[in-house]
Amino acid sequence: MALNLLKKTALPTKSPAAKLKSASARVRKVDLPEAGPVEPVDTSYLRTLVGYNARRASLAIIETFMVRMAPYDLKVVDFSVLSLVAHNPGITSRQLCAALNVLPPNLVGLIAALERRGLIERLPHPSDGRAMGVHLTPQGMELMVQAEKTAFDLEMDATSRLTDAERKTLIRLLQKVYTPVD
Amino acid sequence: MALNLLKKTALPTKSPAAKLKSASARVRKVDLPEAGPVEPVDTSYLRTLVGYNARRASLAIIETFMVRMAPYDLKVVDFSVLSLVAHNPGITSRQLCAALNVLPPNLVGLIAALERRGLIERLPHPSDGRAMGVHLTPQGMELMVQAEKTAFDLEMDATSRLTDAERKTLIRLLQKVYTPVD
DNA sequence: TATTGTTATACTCTATAACTATA
DNA sequence: TATAGTTATAGAGTATAACAATA
Numbered sequence: 286m287a288l289n290l291l292k293k294t295a296l297p298t299k300s301p302a303a304k305l306k307s308a309s310a311r312v313r314k315v316d317l318p319e320a321g322p323v324e325p326v327d328t329s330y331l332r333t334l335v336g337y338n339a340r341r342a343s344l345a346i347i348e349t350f351m352v353r354m355a356p357y358d359l360k361v362v363d364f365s366v367l368s369l370v371a372h373n374p375g376i377t378s379r380q381l382c383a384a385l386n387v388l389p390p391n392l393v394g395l396i397a398a399l400e401r402r403g404l405i406e407r408l409p410h411p412s413d414g415r416a417m418g419v420h421l422t423p424q425g426m427e428l429m430v431q432a433e434k435t436a437f438d439l440e441m442d443a444t445s446r447l448t449d450a451e452r453k454t455l456i457r458l459l460q461k462v463y464t465p466v467d
Numbered sequence: 468m469a470l471n472l473l474k475k476t477a478l479p480t481k482s483p484a485a486k487l488k489s490a491s492a493r494v495r496k497v498d499l500p501e502a503g504p505v506e507p508v509d510t511s512y513l514r515t516l517v518g519y520n521a522r523r524a525s526l527a528i529i530e531t532f533m534v535r536m537a538p539y540d541l542k543v544v545d546f547s548v549l550s551l552v553a554h555n556p557g558i559t560s561r562q563l564c565a566a567l568n569v570l571p572p573n574l575v576g577l578i579a580a581l582e583r584r585g586l587i588e589r590l591p592h593p594s595d596g597r598a599m600g601v602h603l604t605p606q607g608m609e610l611m612v613q614a615e616k617t618a619f620d621l622e623m624d625a626t627s628r629l630t631d632a633e634r635k636t637l638i639r640l641l642q643k644v645y646t647p648v649d
Numbered sequence: 650t651a652t653t654g655t656t657a658t659a660c661t662c663t664a665t666a667a668c669t670a671t672a
Numbered sequence: 673t674a675t676a677g678t679t680a681t682a683g684a685g686t687a688t689a690a691c692a693a694t695a
Contacts, residue, residue, distance in 0.1 A: 326555050326566045331547065334618060335626050335634060336532060338641035339525035345645040346518035365513065373508050379676060384508045388664065393678060415671045415676045436516060444517050446643045452517060455644075458637040459520035461628045463527040561653060573686065575655060597653040597694045 339459070349443040350436070357432050358402075362387065364432060366395060367421065370405055371429045375418035377410065404428060521641070531625040532618070539614050540584075544569065546614060548577060549603065552587055553611045557600035559592065586610060 331337045350361060359367070365385055370376055378396065382389050396419070399405045404425035410416035421429065444452055513519045532543060541549070547567055552558055560578065564571050578601070581587045586607035592598035603611065626634055 323562050323565045326551060326558060326562050328551070328566060330550055330554050330615075332642070333638075335622050335638060335641075336525060336528035337547075338638050338645070339521055339528060342641040342644040343518060343521035343525050346521060350518060365519075368512055369508060369510070372512050376508060377676075380505050380508050383505045384510060389677065390665085390679075390681095391663065410676095413672075413676080417677080433512075440517050444644055446646075446648060447640060451640055451643070454636065455640040456515075456517060456520050458629060458633055458640075459517075459524040460514070461633070462524040462626055462637075463520070464628075466628060559653080570687065571654065572656080572658095572688085592653095595653080595695075599654080 335462070339462075346440065346443045349439050353435055353439040354432065357428060357435070359432060362395060363399065364436065366392075366399065367404060367425060367429050368433065370419050370421055371426070371433075374420050375408075375410075377413075377416045377418060379416065381419070399425075517644070521644075528622065528625045531621050535617055535621040536614065539610060539617070541614060544577060545581065546618065548574075548581065549586060549607060549611050550615065552601050552603055553608070553615075556602050557590075557592070559595075559598045559600060561598065563601070581607075 347361060350364075354360070354364060362385065366381060369381060369384055373380070378389065378392055381387070381396075382392050385392075387395070396405070396407070400407065403422055405419055406422050407417040407419050410418045444455075447455065529543060532546075536542070536546060544567065548563060551563060551566055555562070560571065560574055563569070563578075564574050567574075569577070578587070578589070582589065585604055587601055588604050589599040589601050592600045626637075629637065
């Protein structure tokens, strides 16, 4: 199985203004004082494990994602929330939690922050008085058009060593891994 | 890109004794009060992203890993450390940090715990008086023979929908994603 | 002067309990 | 009685600064 390898999925907290500049300079490899090279280690065993390779690949893409999405001040989870709202207008918090495996108490702050930024708005749910339907604001739609475009570009760059056919195969095989057997 | 989807990579903290029983019962889907079904959400856009699929696949395997490694009381990072030590006898903390992208201060506790359990021992480095070489104890070797066997089995189960050829292809494509372009 | 390993500590992320208001 | 959303808080994981011992 895998290990940590980058793990830190968040950029250092800075003021929104500061976040708009030099995104790549703020993304660290997380580890070591960037010092001299270390004698390399034999990782051949770990490389035989699907889990290890899947984790390394996903972290490599996430690292690229964080750099390229920094100008929009969107973390992975923010992008995921906005994207689900964009494609599921009126989605409830409950549904977002289920789809993203975020616990309800932890979604509250995310939603509140996106609402404060004017990217989403919450309207009374048409049939359930307890729930609120989440919608993108015009500003949120505008941002997501750009962000999804950036996500596509960044994915292409992060997987530039793959042919289109290979990328398609990779996605198909990954889905076979995480999709329940029926 | 991806999102959270399970994220929590640790089992609830319990006594070592309690950890030996009913491992699967202790692994939660993390989210929602396991309550009634929620109206499903359209995730078709996210599923077009390599990063999203890679993350979901890696988390699916990690979930299986946690369940099956619970009897050994090994988390992913513990297994990774022990595996690297097994295949690189005398490896230093510095090298482990570099290979696993764990910050030195955070490795200290991991190493100390494994040493307390009698799975590893640290000997003076032959040529560098500052460093310590990490080695498996006979007990650690014994555990890792079993743990690596379990890791292989669990990987096969977690990827049981793939043929041997597909699994090989998947690993090759994942490595193309995270391996630097030369 | 630089590096290994360490302590102390801050910050972020994830999880649990408990409450409210609606169903 | 059960569920959606919330608050408060505990706990795990990840980060930085600074230090002693050695190179």
